[in-house]
Amino acid sequence: MPLDALRPNSLVDQATQRLREEIASGTWAVGTRLPGETALARTLGVGRSTVREALRALAGAGLVQARQGAGVFVTATTPQEDWPTRLRQSAITDVYEVRAMLEVEAAQLAARRRTPDDVTALNDALERRRQAATGTNAEFVDADIDLHAAVVAAAHNPVLTALFTEFLPSLREGLIDLLKLAGLRTADPHHGEVAHAALVEAVVRGDAEAAGDILRTELEQTLARLKAV
Incomplete structure (x- = not known):
């Protein structure tokens, strides 16, 4: 399922939800490196800061993990409950x-x-x-x-x-x-x-x-x- 550009309202929430859906659907399997911030920002039609906040939210849910110098990787397909x-x-x-x-x-x-x-x-x-x-x-x-x-x-x-x-x-x-x-x-x-x-x-x-x-x-x-x- 290709990603579409986002509407301007609640961009961080929308970006987080869209990326979460892609991970849950298997577009990016566990262990896969996500596209870089610039690529994701271009695809979603938002700024890099919005993508950065969305990735931080996904990391908080246990879905992705940033690795120094390597990028952001998918670690789970369903969020962890606190x-x-x-x-x-x-x-x-x-x-x-x-x-x-x-x-x-x-x-x-x-x-x-x-x-x-x-x-x-x-x-x-x-x-x-x-x-x-x-x-x-x-x-x-x-x-x-x-x-x-x-x-x-x-x-x-x-x-x-x-x-x-x-x-x-x-x-x-x-x-x-x-x-x-x-x-x-x-x-x-x-x-x-x-x-x-x-x-x-x-x-x-x-x-x-x-x-x-x-x-x-x-x-x-x-x-x-x-x-x-």
């Missing part, structure tokens, strides 16, 4: 299962590594969660997530913290929906208060086994509710 995109597109129950595995380990590490500052942060987060019981579901979920984030932070593992942060948008949306659909706070505005207080107490006293068990039970119960709605 982690946040994959999480947004995943079922909340799948996300929650992985969250549970990460957080239980984080709670156990937190019990072993918590500092005086962590203890203060945990108690403050627990109090904010209690106060949020009088607020909206969104405010309650935000306070709940802040408490869990404080537990993860107390583990002092930057990889765990980064992974948990990636989960937050999907978790927040799923938990707000759960509270609304299941009506968990209708009869009990302080839903989960006892378990969360026990979790903080276990971390503060350094009981890693109890912290892991409490959080595992709490997350498994929430996961069961998610699967039921």
Whole structure:
């Protein structure tokens, strides 16, 4: 399929899409060197800067790779999904299962590594969660997530913290929906208060086994509710 000249609007997006289509269709197979910027610009009817931006976008999607002194080569025919995109597109129950595995380990590490500052942060987060019981579901979920984030932070593992942060948008949306659909706070505005207080107490006293068990039970119960709605 021959390339056609592009219209002047949204040139970078159009150039990116056109080149992506050519790669996906097999015009340029994996391992093939793309024509140079000048040739692509002439064919597409755009400037070299537009082609350069389009190639940068394709590289970000994992479709091409620039090799110093050799040119730009096709490395894949389908774009790679970044982690946040994959999480947004995943079922909340799948996300929650992985969250549970990460957080239980984080709670156990937190019990072993918590500092005086962590203890203060945990108690403050627990109090904010209690106060949020009088607020909206969104405010309650935000306070709940802040408490869990404080537990993860107390583990002092930057990889765990980064992974948990990636989960937050999907978790927040799923938990707000759960509270609304299941009506968990209708009869009990302080839903989960006892378990969360026990979790903080276990971390503060350094009981890693109890912290892991409490959080595992709490997350498994929430996961069961998610699967039921």
